[in-house]
Amino acid sequence: MTRRQIREQIFFILFRIDFHEEEEFKEQIALVMDEDDGEDNDFKYIREKSFDIRERLDEIDGMINDRTKGWKTSRMGKVDVTLLRLAVYEIMFEKEIPTGVAINEAVELAKKYGTDDSPAFINGVLSRFA
Numbered sequence: 362m363t364r365r366q367i368r369e370q371i372f373f374i375l376f377r378i379d380f381h382e383e384e385e386f387k388e389q390i391a392l393v394m395d396e397d398d399g400e401d402n403d404f405k406y407i408r409e410k411s412f413d414i415r416e417r418l419d420e421i422d423g424m425i426n427d428r429t430k431g432w433k434t435s436r437m438g439k440v441d442v443t444l445l446r447l448a449v450y451e452i453m454f455e456k457e458i459p460t461g462v463a464i465n466e467a468v469e470l471a472k473k474y475g476t477d478d479s480p481a482f483i484n485g486v487l488s489r490f491a
Contacts, residue, residue, distance in 0.1 A: 440475045445467070
């Protein structure tokens with residue numbers, strides 16, 4: 362799996378957070394990932410990263426809310442907030458991922474899954490983390 366495909370899988374998992382109870386998180390991962398991939402390194406990475414982001418969600422949302430004016434994560438579109446959470450996690454907690462790469466990947470996913478305004482919005486918010 363490429364890094365972009367891995368990021369996309371994590372995005373699919375994180376997108377479900379606001380729609381399901383915390384207790385259902387493992388089940389939601391299983392719906393996105395094939396159970397046969399349980400021993401696969403990519404699957405393990407996706408699962409661990411998804412859980413780590415889930416654990417830090419309040420902290421990540423706080424960072425986003427501190428850097429946006431007139432916008433809070435509770436008001437943002439679900440695709441946008443999910444992409445921001447993923448990118449902010451990569452920028453703040455995964456030092457081996459360059460900030461520019463995290464921003465670019467979030468913008469590319471926004472082009473694919475967001476609205477016409479999503480790429481510019483994502484880029485604008487994430488530029489405040491650069």
